[in-house]
Amino acid sequence: MKYFITGGCGFIGTNIAISFNKNHYKNLLILDNLSKPTAKKNLIFLKKKKISFKKIDIAKSKLKVEKLIRKYKPKAIFHLAGQVAMSSSIHNPINDFDGNVISTLNILEAIRKFSNKTILIYSSTNKVYGDLENYKYTEKKTRYIIKNDFKGFTEKNDLDFKSPYACSKGSADQYVLDYSRVYNLNTVVFRHSSVYGGRQFFTYDQGWVGWFCAQAIKNKIFFKSKFSVTGNGKQVRDIVHIDDITKLYKDSIKNFKNIKGKAYNIGGGITNSLSVIELINFLERKLKIKLSYYNIENRPYDQKIFISDNNKIYKDLKWRPVINYNKGLNQILHWIKKSKIYKDV
Numbered sequence: 001m002k003y004f005i006t007g008g009c010g011f012i013g014t015n016i017a018i019s020f021n022k023n024h025y026k027n028l029l030i031l032d033n034l035s036k037p038t039a040k041k042n043l044i045f046l047k048k049k050k051i052s053f054k055k056i057d058i059a060k061s062k063l064k065v066e067k068l069i070r071k072y073k074p075k076a077i078f079h080l081a082g083q084v085a086m087s088s089s090i091h092n093p094i095n096d097f098d099g100n101v102i103s104t105l106n107i108l109e110a111i112r113k114f115s116n117k118t119i120l121i122y123s124s125t126n127k128v129y130g131d132l133e134n135y136k137y138t139e140k141k142t143r144y145i146i147k148n149d150f151k152g153f154t155e156k157n158d159l160d161f162k163s164p165y166a167c168s169k170g171s172a173d174q175y176v177l178d179y180s181r182v183y184n185l186n187t188v189v190f191r192h193s194s195v196y197g198g199r200q201f202f203t204y205d206q207g208w209v210g211w212f213c214a215q216a217i218k219n220k221i222f223f224k225s226k227f228s229v230t231g232n233g234k235q236v237r238d239i240v241h242i243d244d245i246t247k248l249y250k251d252s253i254k255n256f257k258n259i260k261g262k263a264y265n266i267g268g269g270i271t272n273s274l275s276v277i278e279l280i281n282f283l284e285r286k287l288k289i290k291l292s293y294y295n296i297e298n299r300p301y302d303q304k305i306f307i308s309d310n311n312k313i314y315k316d317l318k319w320r321p322v323i324n325y326n327k328g329l330n331q332i333l334h335w336i337k338k339s340k341i342y343k344d345v
């Protein structure tokens with residue numbers, strides 16, 4: 001097996017797997033504990049394509065992880081397995097720590113001991129920068145803004161872990177970088193903004209773009225229902241389509257020496273930034289409907305704005321997102337209708 005995808009039955013992992021040329025499917029091994037209830041749906045999909053799968057809990061099975069890495073000495077591991085929701089981390093911080101920190105250490109140690117040429121790509125998050133309340137924000141009609149010449153947050157922002165989720169993702173992020181410094185391993189960290197696209201079985205907690213798209217479709221063809229929006233809905237994120245992300249992960253392997261041991265902000269950038277209100281407005285125009293929602297309390301430590309400055313990754317890898325949000329949202333709306341998952345939200 002040349003490539004391992006941990007958390008490979010999740011949204012990003014499944015998309016990375018199927019983005020490989022069909023001839024390479026036999027070189028992929030998906031590792032997942034199926035802890036996410038919808039992971040089984042992606043597993044059925046992957047099995048139809050004859051992609052190999054092993055059920056394993058990366059956090060609880062140190063020896064099994066070592067055995068697999070020792071046996072196959074994979075060229076690359078896309079490490080996507082983890083506890084992914086902020087609110088779950090607050091309810092169960094130990095589970096969050098195990099899922100994000102212990103699982104990552106298990107992979108790092110196995111590589112260090114048995115396969116030190118393996119490339120490890122870690123999916124971190126923009127939450128490592130905290131709530132960014134040290135910036136000055138102005139509230140406009142549909143969104144917060146910073147200042148007119150703002151081009152996005154760079155990797156030079158201070159790390160500031162707030163919430164168990166940020167602590168665990170941030171710790172894993174730092175271990176991944178440190179194993180490159182101390183042990184010269186081939187590791188890299190991608191700090192993702194909101195990724196959206198097909199095969200994401202979003203929940204109230206995770207995958208806000210898909211969640212609102214599904215709410216809108218449900219309202220259009222199923223029945224009218226009000227949904228909640230946290231805070232005032234003016235919080236802004238730069239959304240990035242999954243096809244741009246799968247390209248990034250594969251480009252990374254081809255030119256790994258340029259990015260070894262570094263951390264990168266990865267997002268849709270300023271031109272793909274949207275507030276919740278702006279997404280709702282877009283959906284109303286697109287589907288020719290009127291949506292109704294009510295506001296609830298803000299999420300703890302929610303950033304008013306997160307927009308990635310993608311310049312560092314562009315400089316090192318020539319990667320930048322090419323799917324604009326108009327095209328990307330049309331695609332996800334199509335997928336939600338076809339898969340009928342709007343019935344589940």
Ligand SMILES: NC(=O)c1ccc[n+]([C@@H]2O[C@H](COP(=O)([O-])OP(=O)(O)OC[C@H]3O[C@@H](n4cnc5c(N)ncnc54)[C@H](O)[C@@H]3O)[C@@H](O)[C@H]2O)c1
Pocket residue numbers: 006007008009010011012013031032033034035036039056057058059060079080081082083084098099103123124125126191192193194195196
């Ligand atoms: N999707 C985004 O917008 C986004 C943004 C920032 C960071 N990330 C990070 O990217 C990674 C992938 O995200 P996703 O959206 O595909 O999430 P996802 O929830 O769809 O997939 C995660 C998968 O990991 C599996 N898993 C969880 N714990 C495991 C363990 N201990 N052992 C084995 N498998 C385990 C789950 O069953 C699931 O299939 C996550 O680490 C997440 O924190 C994603």
